[in-house]
Amino acid sequence: MKYDQARWTHDADGDRDSTDDQYEPLLSEKNTEEVAVDSALPEDLTRDSIELPDLSEPELARHYTRLSQMNYGVDSGPYPLGSCTMKYNPKFTEDVAALPSAAVHPDRSDRSVQGTLALMAGLQDYLARIGGMDAVSLQPPAGAAGEFTGILVAKAFHEANGEGETRDEIIVPDSAHGTNFASAALAGYEVVELPSGEDGRVDLEALEAAASDRTALFMLTNPNTLGLFERDIEEVADIVHDAGGLLYYDGANLNALLGQARPGDMGFDIMHYNVHKTFATPHGGGGPGAGPVGVVSDLAEFLPAPRVREVEASDGEKGYERFDPENSVGKVHGFEGNWLVLVKTYAYIARLGDEGLRDASAKAVLNANYLASQIGYDIPFGPFHHEFVASAGDQDAADVAKRMLDYGVHPPTTKWPEIVPEALMTEPTEIESKETLDQLADAFDAVADEDDETLEAAPNRTTARRIDQTSAARNLRLSWQALDAED
Amino acid sequence: MSGRNERGSPYAPHTDAETEAMLSAVGVGGVDDLFDIPESVAFDGEFGIESRGEREAERHVGSLLARNDDHTEFLGRGHYAHYVPSLVDHISQRSEFLTSYTQYQPEITQGFLQALFEYQSMLVELTGLEIVNASMYDHATALAEAALLAARVRAVDGDRVLVPEYLLDRRRDVLENYTDGAGLSVETYGTDDANVDPDALADAIDDEVAMVYAESPTTRGTVEEHLDAVGDLADDHGALFCLGSDPVALSVLQEPASVGADVVVGDAAALGLPTAYGMGLGLFACREDFVRQVPGRLVGASEDDAERRAYTLTLQTREQHIRRERATSNICTNQAWVALRTAIHAAYLGPGGLVDLANDCVGLAADLADRLDSITGVRAPVHDRHHFREFVAHTDQPARAVAEDLEAEGFAVHAVGEHEVQVCITDANEHAADEFVAAFEEVA
Numbered sequence: 001m002k003y004d005q006a007r008w009t010h011d012a013d014g015d016r017d018s019t020d021d022q023y024e025p026l027l028s029e030k031n032t033e034e035v036a037v038d039s040a041l042p043e044d045l046t047r048d049s050i051e052l053p054d055l056s057e058p059e060l061a062r063h064y065t066r067l068s069q070m071n072y073g074v075d076s077g078p079y080p081l082g083s084c085t086m087k088y089n090p091k092f093t094e095d096v097a098a099l100p101s102a103a104v105h106p107d108r109s110d111r112s113v114q115g116t117l118a119l120m121a122g123l124q125d126y127l128a129r130i131g132g133m134d135a136v137s138l139q140p141p142a143g144a145a146g147e148f149t150g151i152l153v154a155k156a157f158h159e160a161n162g163e164g165e166t167r168d169e170i171i172v173p174d175s176a177h178g179t180n181f182a183s184a185a186l187a188g189y190e191v192v193e194l195p196s197g198e199d200g201r202v203d204l205e206a207l208e209a210a211a212s213d214r215t216a217l218f219m220l221t222n223p224n225t226l227g228l229f230e231r232d233i234e235e236v237a238d239i240v241h242d243a244g245g246l247l248y249y250d251g252a253n254l255n256a257l258l259g260q261a262r263p264g265d266m267g268f269d270i271m272h273y274n275v276h277k278t279f280a281t282p283h284g285g286g287g288p289g290a291g292p293v294g295v296v297s298d299l300a301e302f303l304p305a306p307r308v309r310e311v312e313a314s315d316g317e318k319g320y321e322r323f324d325p326e327n328s329v330g331k332v333h334g335f336e337g338n339w340l341v342l343v344k345t346y347a348y349i350a351r352l353g354d355e356g357l358r359d360a361s362a363k364a365v366l367n368a369n370y371l372a373s374q375i376g377y378d379i380p381f382g383p384f385h386h387e388f389v390a391s392a393g394d395q396d397a398a399d400v401a402k403r404m405l406d407y408g409v410h411p412p413t414t415k416w417p418e419i420v421p422e423a424l425m426t427e428p429t430e431i432e433s434k435e436t437l438d439q440l441a442d443a444f445d446a447v448a449d450e451d452d453e454t455l456e457a458a459p460n461r462t463t464a465r466r467i468d469q470t471s472a473a474r475n476l477r478l479s480w481q482a483l484d485a486e487d
Numbered sequence: 488m489s490g491r492n493e494r495g496s497p498y499a500p501h502t503d504a505e506t507e508a509m510l511s512a513v514g515v516g517g518v519d520d521l522f523d524i525p526e527s528v529a530f531d532g533e534f535g536i537e538s539r540g541e542r543e544a545e546r547h548v549g550s551l552l553a554r555n556d557d558h559t560e561f562l563g564r565g566h567y568a569h570y571v572p573s574l575v576d577h578i579s580q581r582s583e584f585l586t587s588y589t590q591y592q593p594e595i596t597q598g599f600l601q602a603l604f605e606y607q608s609m610l611v612e613l614t615g616l617e618i619v620n621a622s623m624y625d626h627a628t629a630l631a632e633a634a635l636l637a638a639r640v641r642a643v644d645g646d647r648v649l650v651p652e653y654l655l656d657r658r659r660d661v662l663e664n665y666t667d668g669a670g671l672s673v674e675t676y677g678t679d680d681a682n683v684d685p686d687a688l689a690d691a692i693d694d695e696v697a698m699v700y701a702e703s704p705t706t707r708g709t710v711e712e713h714l715d716a717v718g719d720l721a722d723d724h725g726a727l728f729c730l731g732s733d734p735v736a737l738s739v740l741q742e743p744a745s746v747g748a749d750v751v752v753g754d755a756a757a758l759g760l761p762t763a764y765g766m767g768l769g770l771f772a773c774r775e776d777f778v779r780q781v782p783g784r785l786v787g788a789s790e791d792d793a794e795r796r797a798y799t800l801t802l803q804t805r806e807q808h809i810r811r812e813r814a815t816s817n818i819c820t821n822q823a824w825v826a827l828r829t830a831i832h833a834a835y836l837g838p839g840g841l842v843d844l845a846n847d848c849v850g851l852a853a854d855l856a857d858r859l860d861s862i863t864g865v866r867a868p869v870h871d872r873h874h875f876r877e878f879v880a881h882t883d884q885p886a887r888a889v890a891e892d893l894e895a896e897g898f899a900v901h902a903v904g905e906h907e908v909q910v911c912i913t914d915a916n917e918h919a920a921d922e923f924v925a926a927f928e929e930v931a
Contacts (some may be wrong), residue, residue: 004593009575023597027605027834035838039739040849041873045710047742054837057574064578064602071598073586081588087874088498092545098576101552103581105562106765108899109890115554116764121552131533139768141624142820144807151665161660182807182817186635188668191812206783229523259530281496284824285599286589286784287622290767291820331661333756335566335629335765338822347548352496353538357693359495362518366501366903369521370509383523402504405595416808430909433500457792462594465792472789474803476778478618483788 002079003408005462006069022064023463027053028480051135061325068161070463071285072410078436080371082387082425083177083225084411085255085277088366090351093344095279102343106335110321116339119318119418120308120407123292123346128348129269130357131251132293134263137303139337143252146272146291147183147219150408152329153270153295154217155187156302161328167245172471173202175417176224177252180219196419199224199383205429207239215245221253222266222274223385225417227424228370237267246270246299251291254278255429256386259358263294270295275345282344289342300328306336371428374441376448380420387427390444397422399455400447406461408445494573497541503726508714523711531867552619559919562897563707563911564875566765567627569735569844576685579828589784593799600798601802602662603786603823613737614751614772617745620783622755622822623702623769627658629752630700631665632771632782634748636726637698637737638669638816639780645695645726649688652678653706671697674891680706681870681879684715685716687916693723698750702731703740707820708852708877709870711738732915733757734770734833735848736843736875749774758836759828768825777803782816784823849919856880856926861911865931866872869907877911879903883930885930898923 007023039046039291055063060427073079079086094104104113124136140146151170158167170184171192192210193308197203201224211218218240222230230236231375240247249263249271255278263271275281276289283289295303308320313319352360364386372379390412392400401411401424415423428437447455457463477483495649501509506518515521522529539547540712583598592597603621610619623629624774634648648671650659663673676699677687683701690701699721703711713729721728730748734739735757743751756768773781779802787801836844852874859867859880867880882889886902893900898919902908914919 024601026608027703028608033838035842037739037842039842039846040853041739043708043742045873047745049610050838050840050842052609053834054839054842055834057572057835060831060834061574061578063834064582067580067602068578068583069598072592072595073583073585075582075586075896079588081591082587086586086588089582090498090541092541092584094580096545096548096552099549099552100564101549101555101557102763103761104555104764105560105568105762105899106566107901108558108560109894111762112556112558112894112899115552117549119551120555126534126536129536132530140761141628141822142818144817145624145628147819162654178806178811178814179810179817181811181818182814185812185814186665186668186817188670217707225749229870231523233528250510257524259534260522261528262530265530274820282585282824283588283820284564284585285587285596285603285827286823287821288823288825289820312773319764330664331627331657332661332664333765334625334655334657334661334767334919335768338624339766340763341550341766344553347544349536350547352543353536353543354534355494356496356536357534357536359499362521363496363499363501364505364643366509366513366518366520369513369515371742377601383521385521385523390530401592402594405592410588410595411592430496430499434505437509463597464795464797466793467593467797467799467838468789469801471797472787472799473804476801477788478778478785479604479609479611481611482617483830 003461007463012190017486024070026480027055027063033057046104048260061123062440065218077408078432079410079441080412080426080428080440081410082427083252085427085429087280087429088431089280089282090348093347096347097340097343114320116439117308119343119346121310121320123342124308126349127273127292128294130258131273131294132240133271134297135300135303136193136228136292137307138292138293139333140272140290140293141333142184142287143272143400144179145292145332147179148186148269148393149293149332150248150272151187151217151443153299153302156327157246157299157328158216160443167214169214169219172214173220175224176221179251201230202227202232202234202236204232211239211243211245213244215243216244217248219248219250221250223253223256224321226381226389227384227387228381229385233266245437253386254275256361258361260361261353264296265347269299275341279345279348281341285473288338288344288383290338304329304332318392350433367432369430371426375444377424387425390424390426392422392424395455397424403447403450403455403458403465404443405459407446409440409443422487501540503732503834511679523642545859549653558894558899558914561910561912561916561923562899562901564909567876568762568913568915569757570760573829574835575831579824580833580884581689581740583825584827585863592798597798600786602827602830604798606826607786608795609830609833610734610770611669613734615742616751616772617775618778618781620781621786623783623818624822625767626752626754627661629769629771630658633750633752634671635665635669636780636782637673640777641697641727643773645697646795647696648673648698649676649691649696651676651682651701654802655706655860673834680823682711683713683717685713688717688886690719692720692726693834694724696724698727698729700729700731704736704875706789707870708874708881709872710875714741716748722747735845755829756825758832760825765892768822768829780815783818783821818911847914851917852876852878855910855920859927862928862931877909878915879907879909882908884908884931889930893926895925898926
């Protein structure tokens with residue numbers, strides 16, 4: 001692949017390597033203005049002055065347009081970032097989220113926002129069907145917030161059974177997303193790390209040994225982060241349930257299963273949905289996402305308040321209202337979560353329907369397996385679902401990633417999970433064509449043949465050359481004020 | 488449906504011939520052979536969700552949302568609407584921004600990193616604190632993270648968090664949910680006429696207090712007049728002082744650092760987002776010495792191999808993907824795109840525009856309170872304080888009835904007590920002030 005990312009530093013002779021110029025200068029370097037604060041409020045309650053950039057609209061339009069050109073998104077090219085499910089975000093969902101009717105204040109009365117509530121009720125229903133769950137809350141504003149919410153629900157369940165004090169452990173596989181560990185700790189639980197079995201899956205004997213009357217929850221993603229389906233999932237569920245614990249489904253990898261299997265049918269009691277992954281809502285450079293939580297019927301009474309339900313008005317018309325579940329854990333967001341993301345999620349699911357969702361998973365799995373079959377790096381374990389973890393072997397996976405940038409692709413996730421040495425975790429998703437996958441495989445193979453010197457010198461065709469992470473952390477400069485102080 | 492993929496995902500580009508070629512390269516007969524799912528848990532049912540063309544899907548969602556009444560909102564109470572300049576929508580929708588992931592490969596995501604660095608910098612100016620993270624979910628979750636930070640950084644042990652009486656229930660609820668696991672207890676201190684009562688706070692505080700929280704403007708729209716006292720009391724007892732505010736208010740109000748605030752939280756989406764049914768942007772700022780205990784992402788300046796300035800995520804060893812259960816927070820996906828919108832909106836206004844907007848929030852609220860006060864049976868504002876954007880009005884009629892009658896006239900307000908309504912006015916709804924006053928006169 002041929003590739004050059006924008007870099008706004010060419011001099012008149014076209015020299016890209018000139019070190020005289022900086023990249024697009026900061027707003028503060030263009031035109032900073034200090035204005036005195038003059039207010040109707042008493043002087044002792046107000047500040048004296050404020051200093052911020054002062055630019056015209058055309059100047060700002062160019063500034064941010066240039067910044068956008070120095071940024072890489074799914075619309076820029078392949079983005080096979082493992083476990084992140086970077087798929088194409090359809091554009092029409094932006095249009096519906098931008099409708100004036102979508103912009104209402106969260107304290108409006110239920111009867112005046114029947115459209116908003118109808119969409120929420122509809123999305124709760126869609127997600128419940130897709131996950132095989134009985135009840136869904138849309139409130140958590142991200143996947144990790146969904147995990148935390150699910151744990152609060154499990155805690156409330158155990159407390160209601162008089163086991164709130166004694167069930168103080170959460171079991172997490174060593175290959176799990178870091179958020180699982182952090183969410184469990186945030187909720188006050190001890191984390192019991194479960195080592196993977198030799199085939200990269202849950203080791204039933206180890207789970208048997210770890211599960212006890214202290215187990216509140218076992219958090220698992222299926223397929224797991226190695227892209228492997230946990231074939232023994234029914235035995236796993238039995239072990240956890242027999243110990244009196246609950247089984248939690250981390251929805252980060254749900255894109256591999258749509259219409260093929262449902263967490264509820266596998267014995268999971270609680271799950272979250274990463275709608276920005278599975279349902280193609282844009283990641284927005286790191287958020288917002290949304291992390292709705294689904295539960296089986298026994299746990300519905302503990303979900304965050306409020307939820308939305310259908311009601312029948314006295315005139316027989318159908319309507320919707322917010323309600324607080326009976327033993328709700330309360331709130332996990334100040335209002336009702338990331339609403340605009342939920343609108344896009346609903347629109348995406350309404351577009352694809354049964355056939356589209358099933359096909360999305362089928363093609364995602366086909367793409368992962370095809371790409372895995374085409375590249376030279378060692379790929380342990382298998383067969384794969386939506387992603388695979390290749391090993392860069394003697395090469396440094398981080399250097400491999402930097403070099404792949406020169407081939408015009410966003411690289412895989414590197415060095416994780418740690419059970420594969422120099423891991424390159426790759427997830428092409430369903431949106432890449434065979435042609436693009438072949439180009440991706442060529443990039444992998446080209447880099448595999450290159451020497452360490454070449455890799456360490458990369459990247460060369462991106463806005464910035466290799467960035468010094470160590471000095472960024474050692475000499476912290478987190479604002480333009482800090483830069484100024486240094487000058 | 489149309490397109491190359493007649494019966495499936497419209498966004499999967501495979502032709503039948505390509506699918507066949509790929510299957511044969513993998514060495515299987517069909518896609519089903521790739522799924523390694525035991526039959527006992529395989530799903531062979533239907534979701535019962537119709538597949539639609541884009542036009543049908545768009546019309547379907549549009550017609551659902553069209554069921555919302557087109558009312559003019561005079562609502563606030565922790566969630567504010569300002570006019571969002573068109574530039575914010577157009578630029579933030581550029582797909583290089585919108586469709587990118589977290590900047591784990593900084594060399595190829597300099598644009599977003601610089602925008603976030605600029606967001607951090609503008610909030611450093613507004614708060615006077617040195618550290619601003621690249622966003623939390625919203626005001627409530629940022630407040631909760633502040634309490635957890637306080638528990639981590641405080642030299643002496645102490646598990647009490649003090650919050651004012653006026654704190655919104657929903658914020659308190661989130662705070663309690665987040666801090667329960669750390670064993671913190673959330674307790675209330677007294678207020679006086681919608682401001683902090685320094686004597687009540689002095690009675691409540693002791694050396695077991697990890698954090699004292701106050702807001703300005705407060706939930707009832709008043710400008711807090713005792714921030715210095717709060718800062719001093721917190722300091723005397725070694726507690727952190729956390730202030731809740733927002734970037735518009737901070738453009739004119741006392742600089743938080745100057746009154747002793749150690750942490751500032753709030754909803755920065757007051758700039759950048761429309762009402763969006765409560766979607767927000769958690770602002771989180773703190774003193775420099777807490778930098779290694781800050782939750783969330785930080786963007787820092789560095790250099791690249793060619794010795795040119797470049798930006799990168801930094802101090803990632805605090806974060807969940809590295810530190811796991813010992814991370815400073817479980818936050819991963821945050822509100823980066825909203826922070827981009829906030830930065831564009833703030834830059835669009837510039838320092839003069841921000842101050843003007845903030846002054847309007849003072850002037851418009853005072854004017855509207857005056858006009859409502861002149862209506863028989865209405866007294867406004869209830870609190871003899873300075874107000875920002877909103878105020879509470881007393882009505883002789885039951886507040887709920889007033890709110891419902893106003894709704895019938897196309898206006899939304901909060902009923903906050905038996906005879907109290909709360910009214911919020913900004914540049915987003917001031918055009919409707921005359922009609923609103925006329926309607927109020929009719930129903931009060």
